[in-house]
Amino acid sequence: xxxxxxxxxxxxxxxxxxxxxxxxxxxxxxxxxxxxxxxxxxxxxxxxxxxxxxxxxxxxxxxxxxxxxxxxxxxxxxxxxxxxxxxxxxxxxxxxxxxxxxxxxxxxxxxxxxxxxxxxxxxxxxxxxxxxxxxxxxxxxxxxxxxxxxxxxxxxxxxxxxxxxxxxxxxxxxxxxxxxxxxxxxxxxxxxxxxxxxxxxxxxxxxxxxxxxxxxxxxxxxxxxxxxxxxxxxxxxxxxxxxxxxxxxxxxxxxxxxxxxxxxxxxxxxxxxxxxxxxxxxxxxxxxxxxxxxxxxxxxxxxxxxxxxxxxxxxxxxxxxxxxxxxxxxxxxxxxxx
Amino acid sequence: xxxxxxxxxxxxxxxxxxxxxxxxxxxxxxxxxxxxxxxxxxxxxxxxxxxxxxxxxxxxxxxxxxxxxxxxxxxxxxxxxxxxxxxxxxxxxxxxxxxxxxxxxxxxxxxxxxxxxxxxxxxxxxxxxxxxxxxxxxxxxxxxxxxxxxxxxxxxxxxxxxxxxxxxxxxxxxxxxxxxxxxxxxxxxxxxxxxxxxxxxxxxxxxxxxxxxxxxxxxxxxxxxxxxxxxxxxxxxxxxxxxxxxxxxxxxxxxxxxxxxxxxxxxxxxxxxxxxxxxxxxxxxxxxxxxxxxxxxxxxxxxxxxxxxxxxxxxxxxxxxxxxxxxxxxxxxxxxxx
Numbered sequence: 001x002x003x004x005x006x007x008x009x010x011x012x013x014x015x016x017x018x019x020x021x022x023x024x025x026x027x028x029x030x031x032x033x034x035x036x037x038x039x040x041x042x043x044x045x046x047x048x049x050x051x052x053x054x055x056x057x058x059x060x061x062x063x064x065x066x067x068x069x070x071x072x073x074x075x076x077x078x079x080x081x082x083x084x085x086x087x088x089x090x091x092x093x094x095x096x097x098x099x100x101x102x103x104x105x106x107x108x109x110x111x112x113x114x115x116x117x118x119x120x121x122x123x124x125x126x127x128x129x130x131x132x133x134x135x136x137x138x139x140x141x142x143x144x145x146x147x148x149x150x151x152x153x154x155x156x157x158x159x160x161x162x163x164x165x166x167x168x169x170x171x172x173x174x175x176x177x178x179x180x181x182x183x184x185x186x187x188x189x190x191x192x193x194x195x196x197x198x199x200x201x202x203x204x205x206x207x208x209x210x211x212x213x214x215x216x217x218x219x220x221x222x223x224x225x226x227x228x229x230x231x232x233x234x235x236x237x238x239x240x241x242x243x244x245x246x247x248x249x250x251x252x253x254x255x256x257x258x259x260x261x262x263x264x265x266x267x268x269x270x271x272x273x274x275x276x277x278x279x280x281x282x283x284x285x286x287x288x289x290x291x292x293x294x295x296x297x298x299x300x301x302x303x304x305x306x307x308x309x310x311x312x313x314x315x316x317x318x319x320x321x322x323x324x325x326x327x328x329x330x331x332x333x334x335x336x337x338x
Numbered sequence: 339x340x341x342x343x344x345x346x347x348x349x350x351x352x353x354x355x356x357x358x359x360x361x362x363x364x365x366x367x368x369x370x371x372x373x374x375x376x377x378x379x380x381x382x383x384x385x386x387x388x389x390x391x392x393x394x395x396x397x398x399x400x401x402x403x404x405x406x407x408x409x410x411x412x413x414x415x416x417x418x419x420x421x422x423x424x425x426x427x428x429x430x431x432x433x434x435x436x437x438x439x440x441x442x443x444x445x446x447x448x449x450x451x452x453x454x455x456x457x458x459x460x461x462x463x464x465x466x467x468x469x470x471x472x473x474x475x476x477x478x479x480x481x482x483x484x485x486x487x488x489x490x491x492x493x494x495x496x497x498x499x500x501x502x503x504x505x506x507x508x509x510x511x512x513x514x515x516x517x518x519x520x521x522x523x524x525x526x527x528x529x530x531x532x533x534x535x536x537x538x539x540x541x542x543x544x545x546x547x548x549x550x551x552x553x554x555x556x557x558x559x560x561x562x563x564x565x566x567x568x569x570x571x572x573x574x575x576x577x578x579x580x581x582x583x584x585x586x587x588x589x590x591x592x593x594x595x596x597x598x599x600x601x602x603x604x605x606x607x608x609x610x611x612x613x614x615x616x617x618x619x620x621x622x623x624x625x626x627x628x629x630x631x632x633x634x635x636x637x638x639x640x641x642x643x644x645x646x647x648x649x650x651x652x653x654x655x656x657x658x659x660x661x662x663x664x665x666x667x668x669x670x671x672x673x674x675x676x
Contacts, residue, residue: 151523151530152532185575192489217574218582219582220579220582222585233523237521237523237568237572238575238579240554240555241556241577244557245559245583247556249619256618257608262611267611269607269608272601272604273594273595273601280593
């Protein structure tokens with residue numbers, strides 16, 4: 001991996017549903033906060049060059065021209081075999097080759113997962129990578145994993161997720177002894193299916209983990225634990241249901257303020273308040289899902305994320321780099337399996 | 339079952355976390371809307387009698403005195419064996435014996451499930467009962483099941499849920515050809531674990547079901563389908579995560595309006611609007627989970643539900659009665675297995 005004194009991030013410029021503009025604007029926004037980070041934009045030079053020129057963005061960025069684009073309808077396995085010259089493949093490869101420290105893409109999740117896993121391999125001791133993200137809570141935020149990388153998990157996968165969540169919470173969020181919760185249908189010790197029962201039994205004995213116990217769906221936004229561990233099937237559905245519920249609430253809120261003449265007046269008065277609220281609930285604020293457990297840093301941005309969101313996804317990649325997240329997972333794995 | 343011209347509902351008066359008052363007030367609220375329904379209040383006569391007297395509520399209600407109470411810490415199997423003289427057991431038994439048409443309880447869910455299943459048995463053709471509830475959507479609402487009765491499901495269970503959801507949507511909600519969606523991590527045909535894959539394969543061939551296909555968590559509140567089918571583990575977690583997210587949003591909303599002097603002023607102006615909003619998002623409005631697939635009508639109210647919520651749970655029981663939901667499921671099952 002590249003020397004951390006000079007961090008370089010590979011950008012899959014063709015991966016966003018909104019086109020290269022939102023991606024490049026996202027990188028530009030990020031560079032206003034942290035100017036020393038460099039970028040390699042993988043994609044169509046004809047589209048990227050004018051955008052970089054407009055922003056006078058050449059001092060910290062370069063372009064690697066690619067012609068293939070992996071769209072969302074392409075099967076991961078086909079992406080791996082037939083799209084070796086795509087912006088996504090080349091961006092991931094640049095991390096594998098040590099040219100970049102991390103890759104950020106808003107493209108096809110399955111393809112990103114498969115290509116990253118095949119090129120980078122999982123960290124020694126970790127069987128399967130996991131997708132993780134931050135979930136907003138009453139206190140601050142909690143890390144939740146897996147969110148869909150593994151729709152069928154065995155016991156070892158669940159334990160790996162707990163472990164990776166712990167190291168993330170330690171190193172990136174600075175929580176010394178993060179509370180690890182296992183998502184279940186009830187908090188009582190006898191609740192749940194055989195998988196969570198077996199996982200809890202093992203986690204209770206694990207000295208390196210501060211296992212809180214079972215938590216329920218409504219405990220996640222309350223911030224009961226620092227790390228929420230679940231299989232990828234349940235995690236994906238829980239996260240998306242939460243996103244949909246937040247959208248429904250916003251819909252109700254707007255509808256209530258449009259109800260009659262008085263409510264429209266109240267809406268105008270409340271505009272600054274609603275703006276504050278929007279910043280709090282905006283899912284883009286939490287944009288960026290991390291692929292944990294790979295020998296390299298991969299961050300997935302929402303495909304339809306705007307430039308603010310893409311900038312946030314880059315921040316996550318940057319945080320994982322400067323906190324030497326992967327090195328710490330590797331050294332912690334060695335401690336456990338010594 | 340009793341003649342439907344005179345509907346009688348058995349009430350587990352001791353099952354609410356808030357005590358008998360909220361339960362009896364709930365029944366009273368309901369009787370103001372539909373006065374012809376009768377009630378049997380199972381529980382401590384000394385507590386119930388003064389409350390009924392105060393409301394002059396005797397003309398349509400009677401008391402069956404019981405001394406045992408099944409609290410939330412009692413294991414379902416113990417509840418079944420050792421609490422045969424409890425308010426919950428006796429209330430369920432009165433449906434089994436044909437004295438009442440339905441039972442409503444805010445008590446221990448596991449106990450309610452086990453006692454109901456043992457006393458009433460499942461409907462011929464249905465292997466396992468399911469817990470169902472209404473989920474609010476942008477359009478109106480959708481029925482979702484299972485919500486935790488079965489944390490491990492086989493293929494037959496999932497198909498039963500689809501079928502019961504369809505009949506509910508038909509008979510109670512009046513939707514002629516309800517769209518049935520199977521909850522998954524993606525809408526593409528190849529997504530998901532082996533269980534949803536096998537279930538979708540069967541549902542696609544099923545002529546009696548209008549199978550929409552896979553839906554994702556965020557599709558539920560958007561109202562993409564009329565019936566959301568899922569295993570009890572995922573369904574329970576998705577529903578509770580949605581409840582928690584709604585609570586978090588309310589928390590953010592309150593916080594934004596308390597931010598400074600101006601926002602406090604805007605709050606006062608917006609009070610009527612926020613009240614409308616509250617009615618829209620208040621989970622109590624949707625209180626009442628139905629146990630479907632039993633030879634008898636059982637509705638579970640939230641334990642901490644207020645009288646409005648309890649009244650709503652009674653409405654659900656009443657709807658299931660007058661729509662002859664169980665008779666229709668039975669006749670539909672016969673059609674399918676003819």
